[in-house]
Amino acid sequence: MDIVNHATPSPIDELAEAHAARVLELSPETATSMGIPGRETEYGDYSPTGLDAYADLCRETLAALAELAPSTENEAVTKDAMLERLGLDIESHEALDPHSSLNNIASPAQEIRAIFDLMPQESAEDFSHIAGRLANVPAAIDGYTASLRYAADRGAVSARRQVAVVIEQSRAYGAEDGFFTALAARGAEAHPELAESLREGAQAANAAYARLVEFLEGTLMPLAPHKDAVGREAYARGSRRFLGETVDLEETYAWGIEVLADIVAEQEALACEIKPGASIEEAKAILNADPSRVLHGTDALREWMQGISDTAVAELGREQFDIPEPLRTLECCIAPTQDGGVYYTGPSSDFARPGRMWWSVPPGETEFTTWGETSTVYHEGVPGHHLQVGTATYLKDTLNTWRRDLCWTSGYGEGWALYAERLMDELGYLSDPGDRMGMLDAQRMRAARVVFDIGVHLELEMPREWQERTGQRVWTPEIGKQFLDEHLEGSEGTRSFEFVRYLGWPGQAPSYKVGQRVWDELRREAAEREGESFDVKAFHSRALSLGSLPLSTLVKAMRGELAVEAPGA
Template sequence: MTNELPESLRLDRRTSDVDRLADRYYDSLMELDPAAATIEGIPGHETEYGDLSPEGALEHVRLARRTLTEAEGLKPQDDVDRVTLDALRESLGLVIEMHEAGLGDWELNNIETPAHAVRQVFDLMPQASPQDWANIVGRMENVPQALQGFRDTLADAARQGRVAAARQVDILADQLAAYAEAGGFFDGLAADAAASDPALSTKGRTAAERARTGYAELAEYLRGELLPQAPERDTVGRERYRLRSREFLGATIDLDETYAWGIDELDRIIDEQQEVARRISPGATIAEAKDLLNRDPSRRIEGTDALREWMQDLSDRAVDGLSREHFAIEGPMRRLECMIAPTQEGGIYYTGPSADFSRPGRMWWSVTEGEREFTTWSETSTVYHEGVPGHHLQFSTSTAMAESINKWRAHGLWYSGHGEGWALYAERLMAELGYLDDPGDMMGMLDGQRMRAARVVFDIGIHCELQIPGRWAEALGVEPGPWTPEIGYEFLKQNLDIPQGQLDFEFNRYLGWYGQAPSYKVGQRIWEQLRDEALARGESIKDFHTRALKVGSVGLDTLRRAVSR
């Protein structure tokens, strides 16, 4: 296999003043957030955390203001600069706008808070050498200080009358108490550190105890002081929702129009599922068709070795077929390794290639303990979502482009509406290209699309206090009126075909991390609109895909302006 990257991904340009400004901004962000620097592989602050207090948040706002002021005095030298300036204005302007609106880390949820991030960085720290373990122990020693900063943020916001919903405070307290358990996560790290270097034994145990105590005290604060102040109301209202939606999309949308579109899209997908069910078995319902697919021996795989081989074969055939006409996939970009993950948490995920492609992009299947049998129909489109033409094509393109654009564009930007929207776009595109002609594979893709459409309806509907559609009020056996959490839960139950525990997690996630879940499907919609506009201008689909992916993970409004220019 050649290591030559596609000619279309090479830019002959010199570093500009705009690039240098974006690089300085990126470097400053990494200095303010050493944990993020660790995740990005930037050495020098391996044991540190950023300031999670109100003063730390203000430092981010001041940096955004200074950078935007400097950006206004710069002239772009080319289209790369024009996109960078556009992205800076959108991203940094929103940092300032959200701060002025009073939004911040006091808004709690069950998946993405500073308290989660303080622990999660350990999952991505190297563990290969005694020095690596010394770094881990050193960072454990600093957990209490980091958590105290976050506690100060919560207390400061509470004094201003800003407290997250009681449901979210209670859930987070339970999660943090679990982090504090003896013999749990931090004690396990200390034991592994001692096994790597016996000299770390005492220091590691002490550091783990400090970290556990930090989490226990924060959980106690949440229950004892914050929870009595927390409102029972889960909904956030239109103004807060509008800003968070922009954060995840990098685009401004009409919430009422998008809600109406989500209702229509959900109904359209259900109709499509019913049609596919009849193809699987005449007269079958969707549930009956899925049961038939699950019991079909030809759609089952036994053992993880066979599972990995199935993933790899499916991925290789997609790369080979799509590179001929629809995408620029050459050299090391064609290498995508399918792996069984070392964890047992369930799910499929993707990790990108190293900067020089010496480590290829990889798709990982995390198999739960004891699981030995797998169904292909429900996961075929997931392979395309995580691999090609989904996240692998997206990340390998940006990796190939990294030397042609600045560090901030290459490493510091991520919008779920752009990234996950593209991956959903990729799933639907594979159906249009004939890769999901098998009705079982098509049913699997539609099941995922249905979940994402239902999230649009629930998330926007409940937080913006919109009316339940008449068709769903009837289906749910309730009177027409605004959404409530209880009615919304039953709605999700009818549209998300997932286990009870996962359903509960998703329900609470949407209530707390508002605006994030709809960004996937809304992002897909915008990608499809941009594709259709390009084709109407006479552009080939391959040229559109290459040109759009070269822009990188910018906000969707910035992307629209870039590809329309």
């Protein structure tokens, strides 16, 4: 069945729209991320009171949803997804997950700052909004601190390693020459009439982050556990958060070990193509020594990213995918931070702000090898995140706002992006041995993360090889770091950032490879079911038209298993 476009919204769509509207009231930053004007200077309430308000909204929505029966597949998809997502939100709230959120990549400590990256920075009005939001950073930080204190009083505190890294980041954000000061200076230079308000706003934001550092050092750090592993209960909840599905963690761990071995074998064979008899490390050294594969400076990196992206959009848009005109613009940018990693931010709802790919370059890194990053551009851009997120944004007439903009599930989105890397290999875009080695490195990293993340957080037995190498039976973070160093390409700064990220964001890292597993299985099932009539382009279009869903909902939708009540029943 196809998604139905409702000329008149159904009761389920109306409920989803009402829920989304209330979410945007509670979170002006979400509205900014969607490009919705009107509350550009505001923050939501990060305090326990604000978190309670969202949980209460979820309870109200679920109670109303229980009274509604879907009459079309589109409604059935929405209901199933909302039941799963909002139900888990309530469970997480009761476990104090949002109250205690603190890690090196996706907690309020970063999000309060990062919203400025999505704000326009050209006109006087743009910088007036920035000045206003800068002035409101203190209230946001104070609310966040109150939630951390609330959780700590009830025994929920992130590990010391996470507290330490957020102290370091917060100190850098709020330094005299840090992010806020630099942002205000850019605005003042372009619009001198705003200089005072921008300067005062930056000073207020700097002071707020200084208070956060003081709280983290003086209050939270003494309470923070030394142990990084979160244990089975918290890990299972995190896994569901990022997958939208409950998986057998031991089976997934064992699968990860097998997949990792298969990828290493692929790389060993490819290394011999690069140079007969070469090891993987020798083949990589050959690639790294090739001047044609090295970029010097961030300007060259950005231009290279943009070129790869533009070519993919133009060529894939002809035969492989339906790429509407608004999605054909994708901006490649160097991020204003230096935390490490590459990420994507979606377009505004009207595409006035395009989708953007950001590269956060750690301090001191000035050379970049193209062979290791070509597949990353496809992962973040087209046919990866940009195509998936942009398609959902484009489908305003078929997807309600909650489905389109608020139901992000890592297993779906990151799984699709990792699937997209392999797809580009199938399509011949990674035929260059170096580029294919880079793609396999990316796949190897994601497989290794399955093993590391589940193994360390659940303190499982290591593979026999690692028991023999270390003389220990169970994973520890320190042995896990050695394991990651062996399987992750990149600088020490990047690997260290990733290591801390996995420890502080349990369940997120495996969602890429587990999500890819589900995409592979769905495609195989469709090909077997449809036989010679199977159309992979139609399969992709159908799946992307659903919007980002919990994997459990995606599987049921693609298999036609969602219950629809006949009219008048």
